[in-house]
Amino acid sequence: MKRSIASKTLVGSLICASVTAGLLTVPAKAAEPVTLTIWTFGEVIQPALQREYMKLHPEIKIVPIKNDVDPLHQKTILSCQTGGPADIIAFETPYSGYWRTGNRPKCFQDLREMKTSSTNAAAGVAAGQSALDIKKNYLPWRWEQGVAFNDSVIGIPTDVGGLQVAYRTDLFKKAGLPTDRAAVSKLWPTWDKFIATGQKYVSKLTPAEKKAGKAFIDDAGSIYAAVMNQGTVKYYEPNNTDAGKLVYKTNPQIKTAWNTTVKAMNSGIGARLGQFTSDWNIGMNKGAMATILAPAWMLDYIKKQAPDTKGKWDIADLPVGGGNQGGTQLGVTGYSKNKQAAYDFLTWYLAPEQQLKVFKTYGLFPSTSVLYDDAALLEYKDEFFSNAPVGQIYTKGVLQLKPIFEGELQRTIDSKFGAGLGRVASKKMTSEKSFALVISDIDKLFKN
Amino acid sequence: MTQFKASQGRKKAPLTPWKSKTKKPLPGVGSLNGRWGYFAIAPFFLIFLVFGVAPVVYSIYIAFFKWAPMEDPEFNGLNNFIVLLQDSDFWLAIRNTFSIWALSTFPQLFIAISLAAILRNKRLKGKSFWRTILLVPNITSIIAITIVFQQLFGREYGLINLLLALIPGVENIDFIEGVIPSHIQIATMITWRWVGYNILIFLASMLAIPDELYESASVDGATKWQQFRYVTLPSLKNTITFVLIVGTIGGLQVFAEPQQLNAEGGSSKQFLTLTLFLFNQAFLNNKYGYAAAVGIAITIIVLIISAVNFWITRKISGEGK
Numbered sequence: 001m002k003r004s005i006a007s008k009t010l011v012g013s014l015i016c017a018s019v020t021a022g023l024l025t026v027p028a029k030a031a032e033p034v035t036l037t038i039w040t041f042g043e044v045i046q047p048a049l050q051r052e053y054m055k056l057h058p059e060i061k062i063v064p065i066k067n068d069v070d071p072l073h074q075k076t077i078l079s080c081q082t083g084g085p086a087d088i089i090a091f092e093t094p095y096s097g098y099w100r101t102g103n104r105p106k107c108f109q110d111l112r113e114m115k116t117s118s119t120n121a122a123a124g125v126a127a128g129q130s131a132l133d134i135k136k137n138y139l140p141w142r143w144e145q146g147v148a149f150n151d152s153v154i155g156i157p158t159d160v161g162g163l164q165v166a167y168r169t170d171l172f173k174k175a176g177l178p179t180d181r182a183a184v185s186k187l188w189p190t191w192d193k194f195i196a197t198g199q200k201y202v203s204k205l206t207p208a209e210k211k212a213g214k215a216f217i218d219d220a221g222s223i224y225a226a227v228m229n230q231g232t233v234k235y236y237e238p239n240n241t242d243a244g245k246l247v248y249k250t251n252p253q254i255k256t257a258w259n260t261t262v263k264a265m266n267s268g269i270g271a272r273l274g275q276f277t278s279d280w281n282i283g284m285n286k287g288a289m290a291t292i293l294a295p296a297w298m299l300d301y302i303k304k305q306a307p308d309t310k311g312k313w314d315i316a317d318l319p320v321g322g323g324n325q326g327g328t329q330l331g332v333t334g335y336s337k338n339k340q341a342a343y344d345f346l347t348w349y350l351a352p353e354q355q356l357k358v359f360k361t362y363g364l365f366p367s368t369s370v371l372y373d374d375a376a377l378l379e380y381k382d383e384f385f386s387n388a389p390v391g392q393i394y395t396k397g398v399l400q401l402k403p404i405f406e407g408e409l410q411r412t413i414d415s416k417f418g419a420g421l422g423r424v425a426s427k428k429m430t431s432e433k434s435f436a437l438v439i440s441d442i443d444k445l446f447k448n
Numbered sequence: 449m450t451q452f453k454a455s456q457g458r459k460k461a462p463l464t465p466w467k468s469k470t471k472k473p474l475p476g477v478g479s480l481n482g483r484w485g486y487f488a489i490a491p492f493f494l495i496f497l498v499f500g501v502a503p504v505v506y507s508i509y510i511a512f513f514k515w516a517p518m519e520d521p522e523f524n525g526l527n528n529f530i531v532l533l534q535d536s537d538f539w540l541a542i543r544n545t546f547s548i549w550a551l552s553t554f555p556q557l558f559i560a561i562s563l564a565a566i567l568r569n570k571r572l573k574g575k576s577f578w579r580t581i582l583l584v585p586n587i588t589s590i591i592a593i594t595i596v597f598q599q600l601f602g603r604e605y606g607l608i609n610l611l612l613a614l615i616p617g618v619e620n621i622d623f624i625e626g627v628i629p630s631h632i633q634i635a636t637m638i639t640w641r642w643v644g645y646n647i648l649i650f651l652a653s654m655l656a657i658p659d660e661l662y663e664s665a666s667v668d669g670a671t672k673w674q675q676f677r678y679v680t681l682p683s684l685k686n687t688i689t690f691v692l693i694v695g696t697i698g699g700l701q702v703f704a705e706p707q708q709l710n711a712e713g714g715s716s717k718q719f720l721t722l723t724l725f726l727f728n729q730a731f732l733n734n735k736y737g738y739a740a741a742v743g744i745a746i747t748i749i750v751l752i753i754s755a756v757n758f759w760i761t762r763k764i765s766g767e768g769k
Contacts, residue, residue: 070711074731077517104518213604278598282605412732415712422715426625429716448514448524448531448738
């Protein structure tokens with residue numbers, strides 16, 4: 001007995017010693033330069049905040065490497081099989097279903113196993129917090145999009161892409177439509193009313209304006225995603241399995257969204273300017289569209305692309321209400337050599353304080369729901385959009401959202417429908433023929 | 449006959465006298481003649497084995513499997529090939545690839561030869577300047593070129609359509625959705641990138657044509673056009689073959705330009721090329737095995753074209769002599 005006590009004491013003191021040694025070496029280690037490589041896209045990693053963090057921690061260098069969303073996804077798949085240089089990778093919500101299923105969660109570090117160090121204690125992130133401890137700060141369904149089906153936490157949500165309608169007050173006025181945002185929102189309680197409003201607007205355009213390609217909405221095709229996301233099921237139905245049940249042939253929501261979009265296209269309210277093309281950028285400046293279905297993250301893009309339209313925009317509610325498009329998770333890669341530093345950065349960067357700053361400077365709407373009753377968010381107004389209370393408008397929209405089960409090949413299937421609608425818009429195919437081709441294209445995905 | 453005599457003379461007095469004086473080869477190039485030579489060429493073949501042959505062999509192997517990333521491959525027999533032959537997208541990709549190839553190669557040949565003929569002019573000022581400028585598009589990134597060309601070819605506000613709008617009754621051309629217009633846009637980008645390089649090749653081979661040929665032609669009263677037609681062009685035959693072969697290889701690999709316009713090759717896959725089709729199967733649709741089968745199909749197509757090329761070249765050079 002004595003001997004075992006002695007050995008226990010020995011073990012105990014060894015543990016104590018190693019812990020003390022560990023504590024003693026922490027400051028020395030922290031001074032060691034660490035480079036955090038982040039694979040990202042768009043404005044997910046904000047330069048201003050990146051600089052702020054590097055000022056807080058001179059020993060940490062943050063190197064964001066940008067790709068487009070899809071190439072980034074391909075890179076992530078390859079790097080997961082071979083290892084790679086990235087410590088943190090951003091993945092967009094349409095791809096979250098892919099990373100959550102099968103054996104793919106192992107590509108990311110399970111953040112439940114991580115604990116924040118004391119390095120950001122002064123900056124508001126308490127030490128010793130695992131992902132489960134910070135979960136309460138986030139919108140629950142949004143958090144789930146970063147939780148794999150084996151319950152490991154593979155990503156922490158950044159923004160939520162609440163969707164609203166950005167509209168041009170000056171053009172609305174010219175067409176004899178109301179300009180006040182409450183009155184405008186009342187114009188379109190349904191999508192049919194939205195299309196009718198668009199037709200009214202287009203009928204007021206002069207023939208010269210029509211010939212110049214001006215119309216009501218930038219791209220009628222964007223209605224599809226908006227309507228789809230107002231449902232609860234897209235292409236996969238939850239059935240208590242990881243994969244979900246494929247319902248792309250049977251889900252009535254798809255037909256509703258498709259038919260609404262085709263109706264909008266046929267009514268001629270769309271300028272057929274594909275989003276993020278050069279025509280779209282120019283058209284925004286030329287007033288080629290009076291409305292854009294704008295997720296919160298697009299507001300900053302509009303500001304940058306069409307600075308001269310400042311004050312001419314305003315934001316109204318989305319028809320039916322509750323829209324969503326996009327949103328991103330940030331995860332720590334399984335092969336990262338700087339997991340602790342990466343996790344410390346993420347917990348700081350995605351903490352409510354920082355997300356509020358991101359929203360105010362860049363318009364990305366935070367998924368940290370603790371902010372949703374924060375006056376700083378609710379009272380935030382944007383001069384560019386006629387002082388619209390963007391915080392309040394997008395909060396309202398986001399709170400109406402219903403969680404959607406995102407399946408494995410969500411994004412790929414989405415792109416097939418996008419192409420199908422493109423064929424209808426360019427009048428290369430009838431709606432029925434194009435829809436049939438979409439379904440057979442998706443069938444092919446699951447063939448061999 | 450003279451050559452025979454010369455070689456006889458060579459026996460008596462070797463042209464490389466140092467060889468007979470020293471038995472040992474001198475250090476330097478001479479020492480590479482023995483087994484050291486293998487050593488010198490080994491790096492290329494080793495790297496080629498690892499990065500060239502091995503992937504080819506491996507991709508033949510995986511073409512018989514159904515294999516998604518991070519999952520275990522599953523033997524699939526000839527299924528990938530059967531599906532491929534029935535895949536309408538594959539045949540569409542073949543059509544698009546050859547259409548884009550033709551639209552880029554032949555105008556390019558014409559432009560390159562004409563411009564080279566102009567640059568050959570001895571009285572042209574700032575020759576090296578023009579020749580250097582020609583290569584600039586070639587070293588520009590494809591992505592940058594695509595961004596610029598998208599502004600040129602934009603449906604609503606593209607420069608080309610703005611100019612077309614000046615002609616009454618002409619409708620805007622959709623250079624993305626239209627089949628031939630989209631091919632023209634891609635072919636223009638390819639031409640823009642490669643025409644300068646081809647001009648230099650033609651120029652080099654034009655400069656190698658002896659001046660005497662032109663002098664005697666002009667003595668015979670040939671006009672400038674006749675000189676070009678009957679002196680320059682026939683001398684360029686081999687170069688044209690070379691440019692065609694290189695162009696065909698490049699044409700079958702067209703990838704970045706269409707991918708930049710639309711990752712899936714357009715809404716009705718109107719500019720899906722073979723390489724883009726392969727890439728999308730592997731990396732958009734996560735079908736590694738199927739993509740490998742596409743790769744093999746492309747290889748077979750290349751082999752067929754090479755055989756045709758070889759045959760034509762032989763025919764041309766046979767007639768030349």
